[in-house]
Amino acid sequence: MIYQLNNSQKEIQKAAKEFAKGEFDKDLAYELDKNQEFPEKIWKKAAELGFIGMCFPEKYSGGELDVLDNVLLAEEFCRKDSTIGSALMLSAFASECLLRFGSNEMKEKYLPRVAEGEMLSGVAYSEPETDAAFDSLKTTAVKDSNEWIINGEKSYVLNAGMAGFYCVLCQTNGDQGTSLILVESDREGISAVDKGEKLGLRMTATSDLKFENVKVPLEHLIGKEGNGRKQLQTVLDESCILIASLALGTAQGAFDRALDYVKQREQFGKKIVQFQVTQHKLADMATKIDQARAIIYGAARSFDAGKRDVKLACMAKLIACRAAVEVASEAIQLLGGYGYMTEYEIERFYRDAKNMEILGRAPANLRDIIAASVIGRIK
Amino acid sequence: MELLNYTAEHIRFRERLRSFCQKEVIPNIEKWEQDSLVPKQIWQKMGRQGFLCTAVSPEYGGLGGDFLYSVIALEEMTRTNHYGLDAFLHSDIVVPYIDSFGSEEQKKKYLPGCVSGDIITAVAMTEPDVGSDLAGMSTSAVEEGESVIINGTKTFISNGFNCDLVVVAAIDPAVENSYQAISLYLVEAETPGFKKGEPLDKLGVHSQDTTELFFTNCRIPAKNRLGHKGTGFPKLMEKLQQERLLVAILAKTMAEFILEWTLDHLHAKHSTNGRKSLPQAIQFALVEMETEVKLGRTFLEKLIAEHIQGKHIVAETSMAKYWNTEMANRIASRCLNLCGEFGMLESCPIVRTFRDVRVTTIFAGTNEIMKGIVAKSLGL
Numbered sequence: 089m090i091y092q093l094n095n096s097q098k099e100i101q102k103a104a105k106e107f108a109k110g111e112f113d114k115d116l117a118y119e120l121d122k123n124q125e126f127p128e129k130i131w132k133k134a135a136e137l138g139f140i141g142m143c144f145p146e147k148y149s150g151g152e153l154d155v156l157d158n159v160l161l162a163e164e165f166c167r168k169d170s171t172i173g174s175a176l177m178l179s180a181f182a183s184e185c186l187l188r189f190g191s192n193e194m195k196e197k198y199l200p201r202v203a204e205g206e207m208l209s210g211v212a213y214s215e216p217e218t219d220a221a222f223d224s225l226k227t228t229a230v231k232d233s234n235e236w237i238i239n240g241e242k243s244y245v246l247n248a249g250m251a252g253f254y255c256v257l258c259q260t261n262g263d264q265g266t267s268l269i270l271v272e273s274d275r276e277g278i279s280a281v282d283k284g285e286k287l288g289l290r291m292t293a294t295s296d297l298k299f300e301n302v303k304v305p306l307e308h309l310i311g312k313e314g315n316g317r318k319q320l321q322t323v324l325d326e327s328c329i330l331i332a333s334l335a336l337g338t339a340q341g342a343f344d345r346a347l348d349y350v351k352q353r354e355q356f357g358k359k360i361v362q363f364q365v366t367q368h369k370l371a372d373m374a375t376k377i378d379q380a381r382a383i384i385y386g387a388a389r390s391f392d393a394g395k396r397d398v399k400l401a402c403m404a405k406l407i408a409c410r411a412a413v414e415v416a417s418e419a420i421q422l423l424g425g426y427g428y429m430t431e432y433e434i435e436r437f438y439r440d441a442k443n444m445e446i447l448g449r450a451p452a453n454l455r456d457i458i459a460a461s462v463i464g465r466i467k
Numbered sequence: 468m469e470l471l472n473y474t475a476e477h478i479r480f481r482e483r484l485r486s487f488c489q490k491e492v493i494p495n496i497e498k499w500e501q502d503s504l505v506p507k508q509i510w511q512k513m514g515r516q517g518f519l520c521t522a523v524s525p526e527y528g529g530l531g532g533d534f535l536y537s538v539i540a541l542e543e544m545t546r547t548n549h550y551g552l553d554a555f556l557h558s559d560i561v562v563p564y565i566d567s568f569g570s571e572e573q574k575k576k577y578l579p580g581c582v583s584g585d586i587i588t589a590v591a592m593t594e595p596d597v598g599s600d601l602a603g604m605s606t607s608a609v610e611e612g613e614s615v616i617i618n619g620t621k622t623f624i625s626n627g628f629n630c631d632l633v634v635v636a637a638i639d640p641a642v643e644n645s646y647q648a649i650s651l652y653l654v655e656a657e658t659p660g661f662k663k664g665e666p667l668d669k670l671g672v673h674s675q676d677t678t679e680l681f682f683t684n685c686r687i688p689a690k691n692r693l694g695h696k697g698t699g700f701p702k703l704m705e706k707l708q709q710e711r712l713l714v715a716i717l718a719k720t721m722a723e724f725i726l727e728w729t730l731d732h733l734h735a736k737h738s739t740n741g742r743k744s745l746p747q748a749i750q751f752a753l754v755e756m757e758t759e760v761k762l763g764r765t766f767l768e769k770l771i772a773e774h775i776q777g778k779h780i781v782a783e784t785s786m787a788k789y790w791n792t793e794m795a796n797r798i799a800s801r802c803l804n805l806c807g808e809f810g811m812l813e814s815c816p817i818v819r820t821f822r823d824v825r826v827t828t829i830f831a832g833t834n835e836i837m838k839g840i841v842a843k844s845l846g847l
Contacts, residue, residue: 285813
């Protein structure tokens with residue numbers, strides 16, 4: 089029984105569903121997607137109701153809830169609207185850097201503002217020429233009396249240009265040492281360069297960040313000096329579960345819409361749901377969705393139990409994002425010409441699903457991690 | 468062994484069209500994509516240079532070229548990486564209805580304009596409630612003496628906004644057998660009672676002016692019927708072989724474009740990073756995709772050769788349409804993954820191809836319809 093949810097989890101699921109139903113407006117989504125705008129009003133309202141930073145401790149305005157609770161929230165939000173849902177769930181992206189490794193002062197100062205809908209957060213790690221291991225960082229942070237001086241360029245930063253602060257991965261000590269440093273977005277010398285039009289997730293900003301002699305106090309070091317890469321990997325592992333949940337909701341939402349349609353649409357004198365091939369398509373879609381759900385819930389439970397099964401988290405992202413792309417694509421097919429039209433929403437779910445597959449850890453990176461985990465040490 | 472005999476003239480035609488596209492098409496695509504429309508002038512430019520309706524005989528201003536010219540025109544337009552200037556639909560799908568079934572008077576009146584690009588054509592079959600099941604259409608054509616009165620709505624009509632002339636499929640409500648009720652009519656865009664919708668918002672093919680078409684007591688002369696009354700359905704079926712073959716070639720060419728671009732991109736990116744070779748998993752992914760494209764291409768070359776010989780290859784064409792369009796979608800999706808984060812941005816050229824190629828499993832008969840046709844041919 090993979091779906092065995094307790095009462096409080098069911099409550100969260102219900103609350104998320106009701107909120108999405110009441111607030112996620114189809115016409116608004118169309119406009120925001122078209123103009124690449126963040127759903128600011130919905131985000132504020134979601135924060136008011138405690139949907140943002142739900143996993144934060146209560147003292148930081150969070151709900152002290154589990155990873156699985158957050159999964160249920162992401163699933164219900166994206167089921168109703170993949171783009172709005174993702175924008176809300178990614179609004180606190182990388183706050184985990186602070187939550188997990190930050191000092192008490194940092195947490196007190198920033199986490200409540202994220203949870204209360206005052207600011208977005210972002211993490212800046214990719215660079216124009218880095219690979220997934222972040223081996224050769226060109227962004228440097230140099231100690232100068234009581235400050236860090238940061239120089240360099242980061243690419244593909246989520247929420248960049250909108251966030252209140254960024255957790256920036258910097259080279260801090262020669263070739264090996266990397267550290268995460270908190271940089272507020274209003275520091276002098278920091279600028280965001282918009283990446284232009286995106287395929288999907290168009291309500292979430294993606295920009296490059298430039299740092300030119302940006303100065304922050306030494307206390308802005310997140311966690312331990314030299315541990316930046318390791319800490320970042322930990323946060324990215326955890327984010328696999330979140331992105332997988334967005335994908336799960338997206339797949340489910342595309343499925344729901346396709347199912348409604350095939351029950352209505354008639355061709356050749358019968359409902360198209362009566363064709364066996366349609367039925368088997370639906371069966372395959374549902375199987376992929378439940379496969380993803382099972383593995384995501386499993387991964388979330390492992391994190392909640394303190395076991396942090398990274399392999400399972402990576403598998404969850406791999407399988408859920410693939411499921412989302414395939415299910416959304418099949419849903420488009422079931423709607424035929426209408427599926428290709430913006431008005432019927434599924435095309436947007438398809439675009440979002442494709443971005444989710446690439447976002448954070450891309451499939452090849454996930455396979456590397458899963459392989460390393462199942463192989464162990466090679467003698 | 469080459470399956471297709473491209474002559475020096477074919478090759479020159481390809482080179483001329485390629486440089487035309489470089490100069491006149493590619494620099495304008497971004498604007499057309501934003502406008503959801505290509506300007507009529509580009510049609511005229513293409514026409515004046517002899518790139519439209521190559522199959523039409525010189526008597527009506529055409530080149531009188533074989534099907535290889537149509538293949539070349541489609542391949543070169545596809546390689547511009549946009550699907551707005553839907554020239555193959557006009558040249559090799561719609562105009563052949565007029566060319567094959569039109570009266571001498573109709574041909575004289577319309578074909579020269581089609582060739583010159585002054586007349587842009589569209590074909591209207593699909594309706595809001597009728598997609599795959601063509602025989603279920605409800606747009607009516609009632610003949611009254613010297614006129615015909617058309618009523619109904621058509622949708623997803625490519626070139627719908629730009630078109631000057633539409634081949635409309637409509638039924639005579641008085642005829643019981645719906646297969647025998649369909650006739651094809653030529654409707655000029657200026658006809659009272661005919662209205663075009665605005666270009667529809669869609670996943671891809673943004674510069675393509677796909678619209679709805681509305682007919683409200685639209686009165687046209689009876690002589691605008693193509694061929695005999697009630698012969699629309701077999702005419703549509705006859706022309707679908709070429710339409711589907713072309714769509715298969717379109718998808719295959721998109722796959723080739725995506726793969727070539729990806730290969731170049733990965734090479735360039737990798738040499739900047741100072742590494743010797745691509746990771747093994749990426750190499751194998753590229754090998755698998757190259758293999759798929761080659762399989763698709765080889766099958767299509769055989770079908771093109773047989774189509775030129777006039778063979779009836781409806782079932783194999785249907786196989787090629789479904790297989791190549793699915794293959795192209797697989798390749799688009801895999802290549803985007805290989806691009807990493809760049810693959811999330813519209814500035815990555817194959818993102819547009821990824822969006823555009825998704826329509827190919829749907830239009831010109833959905834792939835489910837293709838499989839149904841093949842099943843019948845197997846006696847199932």
